[in-house]
Structures are given as structure tokens and as C-alpha cells.
Amino acid sequence: MKEIKFENVRKVYGDTEVVKDLNFTVREGERLILLGPSGCGKSTILRMIAGLEEITSGNLYMNGQRVNDTPSGKRNVSMVFQNYALYPHMTVKQNIMYALKVKKIEKKEIERRFDFVLEMLQLRGYENRLPKQLSGGQRQRVALARATVNRSDFFLLDEPLSNLDAQLRVSARKELMKIHEMFGQTIVYVTHDQIEATTFADRIVLMYNGELQMIDTPDNVYHRPANVFTAKFIGSPPTNILNIEYDHGAVRIGSQSFLLNEIWKDYVNQTGTNKLLFGIRPEHIELSPVSAQKGVRGQVKYIENQGNNYGVYINVEGQEIIAMSESKNWTDGQDVYVCPVMEKIHFFDKDTERNIGYPQGLEMKDGITYSNERKVNV
């Protein structure tokens, strides 16, 4: 039962409440990703799990037992600290092996794990360096290595790969997944990298301002955002959220409008609300230089090179819309027609900013049907 359960957990520093009434469960052997804007309380959550931060109120359960007062050493947790916390007086090798040696693990086994992790994080050749003789990314890898060799039941990682290059990040991530498959630890992982989140996570927890926004699978978080915050936070560039007026199947943006397909129209009508916000991801917009039926006209403001894609910033009746395009052939000021892909649009309640849900049987381009309930907490 290597699960972690937060029950009405709060954390207050002085008079700032940095974690507010948190309720969720990390399942046994799960890879849970913590996502959220900088300062939203992610590190604090990890530190509470590790027992490094007192819990102001509420209960934290690990293995089914209340651990609010269990000293951190007794929780069987390993952690990669955001600021590494390497022992400055120990070499890379000593840093990594220290805990194992103390735990009196067999020498051969220690060497084995050390070799493995050294390879995995491409640290060979640096064994005898002191932390201050390493580059930033190398230090981060040592911190990761040190936590990895431990094989504790709970594995907490606080932005463990943030200072690594893309290649290394990918390979480290894969190795972590392999290790996880072997040992089945319960992993809680903080990252700002959404690719990392989606490739790594069983489920994602989305935090904002100390409050939980959504907890669900990567697919659902992406395709079925629980609220405006989630929709805008996940994906880059963020989901376009437009102020619209809804009128019987017609979505009006300023003076223009386009029509929903039947299935959406029925669904929205049936919810009975018409104070709505409209959401569409940049990658779910089709751009066309010529007039399109299911679109609205706008003017290209500027174009951003994103490597293999271009972000096109478009002004539509005073609202900014970003669309992704494979082509660079747009010129500033040019008229362009913005066509949202009907299967990928979202509606939110204007007041609560909650997702109003999706019609049954909405067929996705990729052929998968997502759960259509509105999820927030689990």
C-alpha cells in the first residue's frame, strides 16, 4: 500500500497560506506529475511528503498510516531537491554512495548501482570531482543519481531535469521509467516541462496558487481541461480563450460568427447556459488565406519561429488568437481565416470558468473518445 493521501492538508508560512485544503491520493506505484506555475506550492507538497515541512493542518497518510509526526527518516522516501543539496565536501562518488554505505548495503551491490546510475546520467569521468567543480547540469545529475540509487518506496523529484539538454532529458526520463518498471516506486515528480509531464505521467496534478485544479491522465488534462486555468496552462502556446456570445449554435466573436456542428449545438443548448467562454488550442486551428465557412477573419500580427512550427499571432476583432502553422508564409497585417477544428473545441462557464463538458460521441480525429465528465478532484 505505497500510497500517499492528502486529507485537508494546509500549509501556512507566517501569514501566507501556500497550500490550501489539499485532498488527493497518489496511488501505489503511480507516476504522478505535479504541474503548476512557479510558486504555486509544488516543492512544498514534496517537502511535506518527505517530512521536511510541518503540516499546518489536515492529515497526510502514507502506507495507510498518518505520518504527520513521523520523522522523515522513517518514511522511506528519496528526494531530488530543487537546489540539489549536494554534500559540498564529498566527491560525486561519495555523494552518491553515502546513503547506501550507511545502510550497510553490500559493497558489490553498491558498486553495481553506482555504475548503473553513472552510465544512465552520463557522469562517467566525474566520479572524483567535488560539486563545486561541476557545471550546473552535472550537479543536477548528481543529485538525481544520489536519489536514484536509493530505491526507496517513495521517490520525489523536484524539477530533476530542468538544467539538462533535451537529449539528456529524454534519455534520463526513459531510464527513470525503466527503473520505475523494475522497482515500482510511487513517484511524485515536479516539472515545468509539459512534454516531460505527458510522456512520464500516469496522472497529472495541476496546482494553482496552492489549490488543486485538476488531477487526471495526461490525455484528459490536455483534451478535457477541467477549467480555463487548466486549458490555458497546459500546452504552449496556451489555449486561446475567447469571449464569445453564444446564440443557438452560433458562436459570435465581435461582429463575426461561425456555426457549431450539430452534436455540439445540441449539447450546448441542452446545458442551458449561454454565458460562455470559447476555447481552442493553437494547434487545433486551421488557417487559410482564403475565406472559409467555419471560420472568422483576422489579421496576422506577427510570427514566431518555434523550430519546426510557426506561431501565428492573429488579431480577431480585438482578441488575440494564436495558431500553429507549419508554414512560414504569412506576412504581418495579412488577412487570414481562422477555423477551429470542431472536435477540439471547449466551452467554459463564464462565471465559474469551469468546463461545461462535451457532447456524447464527439468523434476525435485520432479516434479515441475521452471521458466527458467534468473532473476536478479525485
Place this chain on the structure above:
Amino acid sequence: MKEIKFENVRKVYGDTEVVKDLNFTVREGERLILLGPSGCGKSTILRMIAGLEEITSGNLYMNGQRVNDTPSGKRNVSMVFQNYALYPHMTVKQNIMYALKVKKIEKKEIERRFDFVLEMLQLRGYENRLPKQLSGGQRQRVALARATVNRSDFFLLDEPLSNLDAQLRVSARKELMKIHEMFGQTIVYVTHDQIEATTFADRIVLMYNGELQMIDTPDNVYHRPANVFTAKFIGSPPTNILNIEYDHGAVRIGSQSFLLNEIWKDYVNQTGTNKLLFGIRPEHIELSPVSAQKGVRGQVKYIENQGNNYGVYINVEGQEIIAMSESKNWTDGQDVYVCPVMEKIHFFDKDTERNIGYPQGLEMKDGITYSNERKVNV
């Protein structure tokens, strides 16, 4: 003449040479991005420009003058340190204002800049905190803010956004660009985020193991990689580099082969080499479940969710190829046909790993013709 020129610059720590014979110029007012794997010497380069690290040999020129021995205070440089280097005993406000106060800048002006940067980095409300009372990302923002308010001629940033969430990163980047447009500093910027690199850079410098690999515009770095390293390093998942046998227009992979188009065929033939490596980016592969003319057959190994795309890992005759697909509808073990887009393929010399170049008039899908010379150093 706010340019920076490296002339045969070397940096040695003890007996490890971490920067090797570096020659390049950062042009006045340019936004130069330093890219490279962790530990390749990026921070060291910044620190040499800042005057914090002695140059072992070679010359460094700034503003046309040799500055090897100029104290850092006289170089008119601001820097964001990789590990922030905030003054731990000063509040956020004091940290940010300190240098300005020292420079006796008018009080009003200081307040103005402070307000601006506070807004830009969403730090309002944290003015009176000490660094230790901030989250990791908040600290990083303070470090960035501190360097930003300075308006020095040279602005060095060492992974300034690595601990921020995607949204904040995008907005901070934009603000930085605005500031750059206003003040025209010469910027050298280290990042591991390739999107950041391509959206921000005028030019990119690619480092590997202390050696310069390529310096060019983002487009060229992406589309015209100078060597195998560059091709693999830029883009994620990395460029597929395949062992092939080339024979008069036919590219043979194992027992299968496909034909080049005429323009490529002529070009490659004319170069006279046939010990070649073949490169193709995952996003430039078209997958098809049914036999395709210009493709080779492989088996799907597994699929990785990357948010709005899926990485499909394919085994082709024992070599692994990754292709990006918008669809998730691939099953492990399934046969699939891999078709490289002819306009986007690359060939490298097997021995030197250098790009052999591109045929004249190779028409790109996006209609732009890239420079076809082989570039390494400028």
C-alpha cells in the same frame, strides 16, 4: 561597437580543457543563444565574457578592445547566474535595486525600472521577502530581474528561465525581447530549451565538449545542420541518423532501399562520396500503414505521447527510427512504411560526420531556400 570577439580562446581547469580554441564573434545588438549539452562549457563562456573567469590563452575583445585583464566591473556587463547568486541577506527589492543605487541612478528612475520588472516577472507581493523565503522559480525570477534592471551594454543570461513554467517563460521571453528592442544590448543567452532558442535567437552557437560546432541562424541550424552532432542535438526527438549504402540514387537501408529524387541524386553523385550517413527528422517522416513508393518498411516498437503529437518508434532493419505522428493509431508490432520527405533529408560524410551540403534549388515545402554552404565557424 558592442561586439564580443573570441580569438583562439582556451580555458583549462587543472588539466581538463573545458573550452577549446574558440573563435567567434557576437555582433553588436545581437541576440546570441548558446546551446549545447550539459557540461559543454556554456557557463564558462559567459563567465569569461563577464570577467569572472580568467582566460587561459587567446584573446577576448569587447568593444574592439582586448579585455582579458579588464576587471569585470569595467566591462559594462550584467549577468543572470545559473545558480542565481542572490544576495541572501537582502530582500527581493534590495537585491533588484542594489546595483542601481550603487550607480547613483535617480530614485524615481530606479522605482520605475523596479516596478516594470516586478510586473514583467510577476513578482509583485514578494518585494520584501528574503531569497530563502521564495520558491525556486521565484528566486530565478529575482535573479533575472536584478540583471534586467541594469541596462548594461552586454547582457548575459545563463538558463534564466529554466525553473519557470511554460506560460511565464513565454511571457518573460517576450518581455526580454521588448527590452532588447528598446535598448539594443548585445545578449548572450544560454538555454536548453530549443523553442526558446529558436524564438529568441538571432543566431545560435552550438557547443559540444568545449568546441564550437556551428554558429548560424535558427533556421539554418535546424534545416542545414553542419554536422551529425548538430542534426541530432537540435530538435526533439533527435534527427534520425541512419547507416546507409548509397548507390547511384538508391539509398539502401539493410535489405530495403528507396530512390532519391533527381535533384538530390545529381548532387550526391557529383560530390563523389558514397560513404554516407542519412539524416531525417522525425517530423519530416510521413508514416503510412500501406506500402509506399518512396519508403521502407518497419515495425512499430512503441509509442510515446508528447501532448499534441505522438512519437512512433520504429525498427527498420535493426535501426531505430523515430517518426512524429498526429495520430495515436499505431499498435506495437504493426508494420508501417516510413517515407522521408525528400526536401528535408540530409547527408553526412561517414568519416568526418560533416554535412555534404544540399543541391541548388532544392525547393522547400515552405518555399524558402536555405543557404546551401557548409558552415561551421564564422
Place this chain on the structure above:
Amino acid sequence: MKINRRVENVWHLIFIITILIMILPVIYAIGMSFKPLHDAYNNVLNIIPIHATLENYITLFDTLPIFRITWNTFIVATVATIFKLITAFLAAYAFVYFSFKGKEILYFLLIGTIFIPFTVTMIPNYLIISNLGMLDNVWGVILPQLADAVGIFLIRQSMKNIPLSLIEVARLDNMSHGRIMKDIVLPLVRPAITSVGIWFFISTWNEFVWPVLILKTTENFTLPLALQMFISSEGGTNFTVAMAVSVITMIIPLILYLSFQKYIIGTFTSSGIK
């Protein structure tokens, strides 16, 4: 980091002068220990003796069991230093990493003792030592000197500068306090330990007010007492022999310092906590 050369040279000059002022007396003392007394009186300006002689040392070795005395001093200084370091380290650790009732009061009380003049405790301590039957005994010299809060103070200051996350990592790995002390805290406060240790060693080595009370027989003397034997207001102080004793008194710590100088200075310069 580069600094204006001219400024640097001015500083070099200041340091050279300061060092001359500090070192010359030492050299003078050494020189004097090799002069006949009348020479010392009459050729005051000669730093280096003209008629160098070992007479003073011979007198010294003839009249006192100087090896024995040096050994006593060494034992007293070493034992006291080690004990003080251990107790201070443990106490500092408790003050930094534990919280318990009355902690601040206790700390305040202990640190307050730094200001208690030794005159206050001298007589009662003499009674205690006498009752413990430790008169004329090294332990009698050592024990009361162990009550010295200076070590607790500095080591605590130094411990408070260790980033807490380092201790957290160790706690997370379920390290015992003993381990944390030995493997993490101790290495990181090494500069503090070294400097307090040197301080303790030098001050017990040179302590004389207290040993004068406790030690009676020459065989048990420490070096500062030996020095007193050549100082007399009424008969006149034998300055040259006194300087010979002084030279012997400083030679051991000096040798220790010089042989560990690399380590000591190294300790100070490579703490590397941050």
C-alpha cells in the same frame, strides 16, 4: 577578480609593515635567548646576538626538568582542547538542530559565562579541585578550564550557516544523528573547529594563573610556570633565560602550526559550504 595594481601595492606595503611590527619582537625574543644577560642589557639594538651563547638554555635545562615540563604542558593542552571541542560540538549541535524547552535560556546562560571573570570562580573552583583530591595534578588544571562557552558559540554560529537542506537529505535517508554529526556537520564546520581548537590549545598551553594555584612540584609544572621561575621583581628578572623559556614555550605550538599550516589554512580556505 581584478583589482587596481596601485591599490594593491599600497596594501602590500601596509601588510609588510604590519608583519614586521608583529614579527620583529618574536625574532628579538629569540635573539635575546641566545645572548648573555649583560649583552642583552648593553647591546639592546642587536637583534642577532654578537656573542651567541647557549648558556641560557643550559641554565634552563640544568635547573628544570624541561622535557618533563613540556610534556606536561602538551598533555594539559591536548586533553583540554579535545575535551572542550567534543563538548562544545555536541552542545552546539543540540542548540542548532533540536528545539526543546528552555533552549534559548540555556544558551543565553552558557554564553553569558563568557563574561564571568575568572576571579569569580577561582576560589570556589580551588575548593572543588581540592575536594576532588586533584591538587598538584593535571586533571586539576584541566577540569575547570573545560567550562568555556567560546567553543559552543563559534561552532554554533558555523553550524547555522550549513544549508539546512544538507541535513534534510541525510535525515531523509534515515541517518542517525551520530552519522550526521560525523559525516556531514563535522566536515562542514571544520574551519570553526580548527580555529577554536587552535585557540583552545594556545590558551591552555599558555595558561598560568590557574596552574600556579594547582601545581606544586616542579615535575608537574607547565611551561608558563617554568617561565615564572625566572621572573622576580626583587632579585631582578633574568630576561635572557626567561626568553629561552619563552622560545621553548612557543616552539611546540609553532612546530605544530607549521607542520599543519597547510591543513589549517587549507581548512579555512576550502570550507566550500557555499
Place this chain on the structure above:
Amino acid sequence: AGNESNEDGKTVIEYWHVNAETQGGQTVTELVEEFNAQSDTVEVVAKYNPDMYKGLMQNMQAEAAAGNSPAVVQIGWAFMDYFSGNFEYTPPQNVIDEHFPDDATFLEDHFLPNVMDLAKNSDGEQVGVPYSLSTPVLYINKDILREAGLDTDGPQTWEEVKEFSEVIKEETGNYGLYFQEPADNWATQALLESNGASFIKDGQAAFASEEGIEAYQFLTDMIVEDETALHIGWDQGVQSFIDGSVAMAYTTIAQRSNIQDNAQFDVAAVESPAWEGKEVKLPAGGAMLAITAQEEEEQKAAWEFMSYLYSVEAMAEWTKGTGYVPPRHDVSEAENGLNTYLEENEMMTPAINQMDGVVPWASFPGNAGLQAEQMLLDLREQLLEGSISPEEGLKTTQDEINALLP
């Protein structure tokens, strides 16, 4: 020290002394060794006490506070009253009478009565037996005197001292006189009482008499007005005499060997100067031996040791080693005593010659005695600084002291 005996069954006693190696420490060791070698019943352990009699007294305090005491101690004259008023001791004659009938007249036989009187406290009780005696003498640098055209036999009176000093200053630029300034009033007492003043009269301070003021005025004038006398610490003063910066030094005979051995000029010692037409009165310096042993066994042992120390041979050794004047009247002439030694060390002669004029070191009675002594020291500093006039200073201090005394 308790009732201890060593493995040979000898009684072990402690002997506390103040003799640094420069001042007879070696002799103490030798005497104790010799004694131990010849005694079957007693073993003496000598303990050196730094910082002279004051230091010894401090250690006695601590020891007494712990309920212990040594068996034989040297008590400086200045501390006699304090000692007899506060510590347990046994008058030596009592011990002799009880255990050593053979020695019954030892003290009478060998000591001059005025010398024995030195060791009587203000109640007239015989506290101990005089052991070291010193008097102040005037050391002169004949080379300087010669250079200044002065009589190389040195001045006879204080008035001459002043004149000499002026000439010396004039002719050679050197200081004329150094008048010793230790942490006691011994030399001051010699100066004042020789002029007819008394430090203590009927148990009251009486130094502020006309003669006393005159004498002090004389000294302050030389230092403050004429600047012909040097005002400086004791060690430094002696240093300056030895290196030839000062022509004359008025200080104890105990400094003789230091001066004799190290001065590289024609040096001599002359008797303490008199005031014109007046008789010289010199307080005795040095110490007595007192028995502080508590147990009978130890007291016995203490006298056994003392009687050894007072033998002619031991006394002679003692004098040679320390430069003190022997308290036994029969030692100087004795063949096994100092006869030849004195011939070789002429500088001792004036000290021995002036023994007749020896008076007790003024020791203020009662518990406040030491405080009174201290007040006089404070006064000396003020006077020699010139910050107060001798008349005013002496009078106020005298009143203050008398207010303290019982």
C-alpha cells in the same frame, strides 16, 4: 597537606618559598635536597610561588580556603600582620619547647634582639624567625660620576644625591637617580623615616608629619621639577641603570648580583644615604619563616627543617645564593660562613654594615592593613605624577587610612 608520610615512613612536609631561579631558587633546591639526604625522618617538598610574597599569600589563601596548609612558609614582612591575624601558625619557640629541649636557646643565642623583633606582630607576638634580610642601598655608576666630575665614592646624604643628580644631568645628559618603585612602600619608608617621620605611631598612620612631607617633596621635586630622577617601573629602572642611562639607583641589596654581573661599567654600592644630620632608619626587607603545620608531627618536622636552614653553612649558602643579608649575627665572620665570600663581593658590605639601623617594615594593623598599604601606593603614583602636592596628598591619605584602621 594533611599528615602524609612517604614510603620510607618519613614525614612529608611542604615548604613554600618565593625564590625564583634568579633569586636563590637554585639554592632552595639544593638546601632541600641536602636536608632530605641527611634526614631520616623528614622529607621536604619545596613549592615555588611566583609573584613574591603577595603571590605566596594568594596561594595560602586558596589553600586555607580548602582547609589545608603547608608546613613552613616564607612570610614577607609587609604581610606579617595580615598573616598573623588570619592564618593558623605556631610560634617556633612553642614547637622548640615542646619537642626540641636541646634547641631551647637556639634563637636567643644566634639572633640579635632587634632582628628577632622584626618578626613580632603588632601584639608583640613572635610570629616566626627572620630568614632573609635586605636593606636598600645606593648603587652608583662610577664612570658617569667621574665623567661629571663628581666624587666617585658617591653621595653620603640625600641632599648630595640631589646635587649629584643635577650635575649629572647637566654634564652627561643622563638621569641622576632611579628610586625603586615596586608595589610596596619599602623604599619610601626608608626615605621618610630616615628624615625623622614615622609611618605608624601608636597603631595609627603618621607619615604626614612635617618630615614626611619634606621627604616626599624632595623625591617629587627631583622627578617632576628637576627631571633628574627617573620615574619608571622597577624592572625597567634597573634595566636603565645597568645599561648606563641612570647614574644611581636606590634599590634593594637583593638586586646586587643582577647589577654586579651585568653592568659593564665601574659599579659600586654605597650605604643608604642619610638626611643631613639625621640617623638612617632602614626597614628590613625579605622574609621570615613561619610554621603553619597543623599536625604535631609536621610541626616537629618543620622545626627540624628550619633548624637545618638556620645552620651556619646553610645560612652562608643562602646568602650567597640570594644576596640577602644573613639574619644570624655570627655568620658573616665564621670561617665556614661568609668570610671569604664577603671579601670577594665588596658590594655586600654596605648592606651588612647598615644592619644596625634596621627597623621593622611598617605593617598596618588589622584587616584593612593591606588596603592602607594600597592607598599609599596609589598616593605615590599621584605624587610622582605631580598631580597632587605631597602636603595635601599625604594628609588626606593619612586621614583616610586612619579612618579604616581599628
Place this chain on the structure above:
Amino acid sequence: MSSLTAAKGKLHINRENAFGYLLLIPSIIIFAVFTFWPFIYTIYLSFFEWNMISPTKEFVGLKNYTEVLSDPKTYRILGNTFLYIILLLIINCVIPYIFAFVIDLVLRKYKNFYKGALFLPAFISLVVGSILFTWILNPVSGPVAILFNWFGLEIPNWTKAEGWIIVVLSLITSWKVFGYNFILLYASINGISREIIEAARMDNVSLVRIFFQIILPMSSATGIYVFIITIVQSLQYVFTPVKVISQGGPDYASSNLIYHAYHEAFVVYRTGHSAAISIVTMALFLLLLFLEFRYVERGVYYEN
């Protein structure tokens, strides 16, 4: 001391507090026996008139205190005490601070030599130092006086000159303790993260400012320590030269509170009086210490 309470929860070791006490036991025992008990005994004594050996102690209530507090000497000596403190703070706290800073951050060459050489006199006992300087600084016959004479200069008769005596005794004390304080401060300054200093250097912050605004606050934990031991040194260490060279003279011009307490107790044997002086001294410095805790400690920067 908010930092302490912050550390508290973080480590989650509240339940192991017993262990904390355990660590303190050796210190507590030693201090209880050799400091606190004697101290209490001294407080007790301060209400008596006693000469340390007479079998009877006379209870005099607050008389000793009123005497001490009404004695003009006390204030004179108190003044001296503060003069010593100020002098030694300048010589042994301020200057070594600057030296340490300069050697660490300004100089490039000979650093190790300077460090070693400045530290050297720390090994010599103050008794030796006192005797040595009595000789060397003899205003008539000492080498310094003679050298000065060559240039027609005269050195003051410092042992007998009010003011000078304190200066010279302070210098002698400093000669010994300077190097030690210096090394301590050096270690502390050297321990400050280079990058933080670099960040300031890059902004062309002057060395003076770096010293005051970065080095000083960041090394303040050691700074405070040196500050406090300097005060202690000016009380306890000065004792030795005072005793050896001047015995507090001339006319108390070089006495400080501790020497005076010693003097009263062991020279004139006024134990109660001496005890009262000690207690007053203690009270005074505890007040200082308390203020230090209240106001200075707050500003001290600790990593956690």
C-alpha cells in the same frame, strides 16, 4: 531568533528532544560545577565582608554594592574598561576584518605568507609578550626608545602616563590576539560564495561597498563572534599585561574591571568587595549581551 524556530519544525525531530538534552549533559555538568556554582557562591559572598580565610564572615547586606557604586575609582575603572574595549575593537575587530577582506579579495600574491605571518604571534603567551615589551618599549633604554632617539624623537613614559598605558597595553594584547581574530574572519569571508561577490563586482560596486553591504552582513555570524570575544579579550586578556606590567597603575589608570576585582580579592583581600565588583561587571555585560541578542543577532545572517 526566528531562525531557530524555523529550524525546529523543519527537521521534525521534536520527539527526539531527549537526545538534545543528552548532547548537552556534558556541558551542563561542567558548567554547573565549575561556573554556575562558583558564581552563585560569589553572589553569596558579595553580601559579606570577608577576607577569604577568617572563619567568620560578616553579613553586610548591600554595603559592598553601595561602596562599589559610590566609589569614584569604580567609575574611573569602568571608563578604562570601555576604553580598552573600544581600542581593542578597533585594533582587533575592525582592522583584522579589513585585512581579511583585503587579503581574500584584493590581493593576488603572497596571500599565504601574510596569513601565516600575521598568525604567528598568536602562539606566544601574553606573559612572555608583556615581559618582552616591557623590555623593548623601555622608554629610556629600550631598542625602540634608542631608535627614536636617533631621529630626535622621544617615546612617552608610557608605564607612568595615563592614557598611554592603556594604549600600549592594548597594543600588546592585540599583538597576540590580532592574528587569531584575523584568521577567523578570513575563514568566514573566504567562505562566502564567490558568485555573490562576483555579481556585485560585475555591477561595478566598489570594494568599500562590497565590504560593507555584502561581506559584512554575510560574515556577520563570525563577525559577532569576533566582536564578542574581542570584548572578552579586552576584559580577560588585558589582565595579563596589566598584572605583569602595571598592576593597574599608575593610580588605577590602567586597571579594568576584572583586574580590579582581582586586585581587591587577591591583593587587598576584600573578598566581598571584589565579589560585588564582579557581579556588577557581570550584570553590565549581561545587559550588553542581552542587547546583542535582542538587536544585533537579529541582523545576523545565517544560512538557515
